Amino acid sequence: MTLDYHVISTLVEDKPGVLQKVAGMFNRRGFNIDSITVGKSEVEGQSRMVITVHADEKGLEQVTKQLNKLIDVIKIKDITQTAVKRELCLVKVAVPNAKARAEIMQYTNIFRAHILDVSEQTLMVELTGDKEKINAFISLKNSPYWPYSYVKGSIKMTILENVLKDNKEFVENFEGEEMSHHAAKKLAILTCMDCRLIDFFEPALGLKRGDAKIVRNAGNSIVGEDAIRSIGAALYNLGAEEVMVVGHTECGMAGADAEALKEKMLARGIKEEDIAKYDLAEWIGGFESEEENVKDVCEKIKNHPLIPDVPVHGLIIDIVTGELKVLVDGY
Numbered sequence: 408m409t410l411d412y413h414v415i416s417t418l419v420e421d422k423p424g425v426l427q428k429v430a431g432m433f434n435r436r437g438f439n440i441d442s443i444t445v446g447k448s449e450v451e452g453q454s455r456m457v458i459t460v461h462a463d464e465k466g467l468e469q470v471t472k473q474l475n476k477l478i479d480v481i482k483i484k485d486i487t488q489t490a491v492k493r494e495l496c497l498v499k500v501a502v503p504n505a506k507a508r509a510e511i512m513q514y515t516n517i518f519r520a521h522i523l524d525v526s527e528q529t530l531m532v533e534l535t536g537d538k539e540k541i542n543a544f545i546s547l548k549n550s551p552y553w554p555y556s557y558v559k560g561s562i563k564m565t566i567l568e569n570v571l572k573d574n575k576e577f578v579e580n581f582e583g584e585e586m587s588h589h590a591a592k593k594l595a596i597l598t599c600m601d602c603r604l605i606d607f608f609e610p611a612l613g614l615k616r617g618d619a620k621i622v623r624n625a626g627n628s629i630v631g632e633d634a635i636r637s638i639g640a641a642l643y644n645l646g647a648e649e650v651m652v653v654g655h656t657e658c659g660m661a662g663a664d665a666e667a668l669k670e671k672m673l674a675r676g677i678k679e680e681d682i683a684k685y686d687l688a689e690w691i692g693g694f695e696s697e698e699e700n701v702k703d704v705c706e707k708i709k710n711h712p713l714i715p716d717v718p719v720h721g722l723i724i725d726i727v728t729g730e731l732k733v734l735v736d737g738y
């Protein structure tokens with residue numbers, strides 16, 4: 408099903424309850440209303456509602472027919488092609504210190520945004536423009552040049568809503584199946600949580616659903632007992648007979664810097680005394696070389712007192728080509 412983006416303008420009677428009736432019509436059909444605005448129109452006693460909705464042509468036609476039957480609806484028009492689209496976005500940004508405050512002031516200038524409200528730790532920014540501009544501003548929160556700020560409130564909901572929307576579509580198109588929880592290929596794998604490995608790692612290793620127990624963490628490392636615990640569970644209870652540690656090239660954990668991490672933590676309001684309780688270098692588990700890390704991790708697994716004598720292989724996958732290289736042959 409292809410989803411399309413439509414802007415619908417409706418002229419309705421200016422009466423209580425009309426908004427709910429119209430919105431309900433979309434909801435019942437499972438359409439996601441992106442935005443809805445209502446205001447008095449140029450005609451006395453009539454309001455104009457502008458609705459932005461994700462719907463395919465066929466679905467939209469059905470809703471339009473239904474809407475036309477509503478007694479309070481006077482006129483409906485699809486203005487997707489002609490509408491001038493402007494969004495208004497209020498963004499609350501954390502500014503833990505004067506430097507962060509100065510930086511956000513600069514960004515608001517660049518984006519021609521306005522600062523609406525100032526408190527000790529936050530700024531409220533008003534931004535208008537098309538979707539791209541607003542997204543560009545919001546995505547600045549991930550920029551290494553502006554590491555202090557994060558966006559509060561609605562943005563988090565939008566990420567969740569997006570996932571739930573995708574999930575609904577998935578469930579509709581997926582035929583459920585019962586499967587064993589034992590690893591069909593008798594493998595326990597420790598690899599990295601890198602997002603580039605999604606939809607890439609399993610096909611590159613020929614793994615299908617049900618084939619292996621896969622533990623993912625930052626830098627396919629053994630820090631503390633948790634990864635060991637999972638590998639142990641796979642070996643003792645879940646049908647795995649061999650272990651594979653698979654690192655990857657260009658790993659974000661290579662060269663992880665404890666000093667820089669401490670700065671970021673302080674900027675985000677973590678207390679110095681709490682940071683002092685940890686050896687940050689050990690806590691984050693950074694390493695110099697991806698290949699050496701794989702070899703070290705294999706040794707840690709083999710030498711762990713609670714891990715039985717099983718083959719432990721060490722490999723590295725090229726994040727660009729998908730090619731595997733064996734660093735430790737566990738047989």
Ligand SMILES: [Zn+2]
Nearest residue numbers: 599601658659
């Ligand atoms: Zn990685």
